[in-house]
Amino acid sequence: MLEEARTWLHRRSWSAADRPLPQLLNAKRAAGAAGSISVVLPALNEEATVGAIVEALRRDLMETVPLIDELIVVDSGSTDRTSETAAAAGAKVVHRDEILPRIPAAPGKGEVLWRSLLAASGEIIAFVDADLRDFDSRFVSGILGPLLTEPDVQLVKAMYDRPLGDKPTGAHQGGRVTELVARPLLNLHWPQLAGVVQPLGGEYAARRSLLERLPFPVGYGVELGLLIDTLHVAGLDAVAQVDVGVRKHRHQDGQALGRMSTAIMRTAQSRLPGTVLPKRVGLTQFERTEEGAFSPRTHPIDADERPPMCGVPEYAARRQAA
Numbered sequence: 001m002l003e004e005a006r007t008w009l010h011r012r013s014w015s016a017a018d019r020p021l022p023q024l025l026n027a028k029r030a031a032g033a034a035g036s037i038s039v040v041l042p043a044l045n046e047e048a049t050v051g052a053i054v055e056a057l058r059r060d061l062m063e064t065v066p067l068i069d070e071l072i073v074v075d076s077g078s079t080d081r082t083s084e085t086a087a088a089a090g091a092k093v094v095h096r097d098e099i100l101p102r103i104p105a106a107p108g109k110g111e112v113l114w115r116s117l118l119a120a121s122g123e124i125i126a127f128v129d130a131d132l133r134d135f136d137s138r139f140v141s142g143i144l145g146p147l148l149t150e151p152d153v154q155l156v157k158a159m160y161d162r163p164l165g166d167k168p169t170g171a172h173q174g175g176r177v178t179e180l181v182a183r184p185l186l187n188l189h190w191p192q193l194a195g196v197v198q199p200l201g202g203e204y205a206a207r208r209s210l211l212e213r214l215p216f217p218v219g220y221g222v223e224l225g226l227l228i229d230t231l232h233v234a235g236l237d238a239v240a241q242v243d244v245g246v247r248k249h250r251h252q253d254g255q256a257l258g259r260m261s262t263a264i265m266r267t268a269q270s271r272l273p274g275t276v277l278p279k280r281v282g283l284t285q286f287e288r289t290e291e292g293a294f295s296p297r298t299h300p301i302d303a304d305e306r307p308p309m310c311g312v313p314e315y316a317a318r319r320q321a322a
Helices: 003-011 021-035 047-064 082-089 109-119 138-149 176-189 222-234 254-269 313-321
Strands: 013-015 037-043 070-075 092-095 124-127 155-161 204-207 239-246 280-288 294-302
Touching: 003 013, 013 138, 021 138, 037 047, 037 082, 037 109, 047 070, 047 082, 047 138, 070 082, 070 109, 082 092, 109 124, 109 222, 109 313, 124 138, 138 155, 138 204, 138 239, 155 222, 176 254, 204 222, 222 239, 222 254, 254 280, 254 294
Parallel strands: 013 239, 037 070, 037 124, 070 092, 155 239
Antiparallel strands: 124 204, 155 204, 280 294
């Protein structure tokens, strides 16, 4: 490991237990308006899990300890009762297409996160995936800790074990795309980030002043893109990570992971100096037909990226009026 990465790993890695909730609440109050916090859950057909996540966050971090100011679920077109379940549990529900309606929405998680900057009001924004099971509110309080207590930190990633099915707990077993794609890419091309345990994890928090200056890949490349761009814009010490325990969530099949991997590789390659890539790319995969032949199917991989939100007129106007 690069010595810079090794030093960072020891200086910028913590456990959620290192900062008890009373300490965080005191730090939030001392920060004033700069300590305002929005938590955003991007959701698509997550009726089964989103309610329990919202309930835990509302109970633990809004009612028992008033750490979170705003809890938003951004629904990106669910066909189940995701919106109703989230609202009943106590979240503010916003539909993706209602945010910045002037610009037609693209499919993808990154699109939802980008638009959420306009919907959320906090100066610190935490993102949490809506498919987590056995959710613990430490996922959020943990990643908020360094942002409230370390002025130089701008982006905090959660780190955790990711068990795969019933296999024993292990940091890598459920992170197949991380271990096969993201980690090799980072070690080869951005070795300063080799100490980031979960570079693709969907639980992270950042200062608005950082997020509004970054482009957002519209799809699965968003987490890697934000991490690499933060390194370039703010430097390695602006990044930190916090151990929050074990993450349990729904796992995708091999072909879905292949499409995810392609999007992530495309995002990474676009950030390498001198690389010129086609705007539209596709991934051809194969399925066995009833006749016994292999049938190819090419899936489009959307490589679009949204520009930094600070340059969007509606966002600038809202920030000026705030």
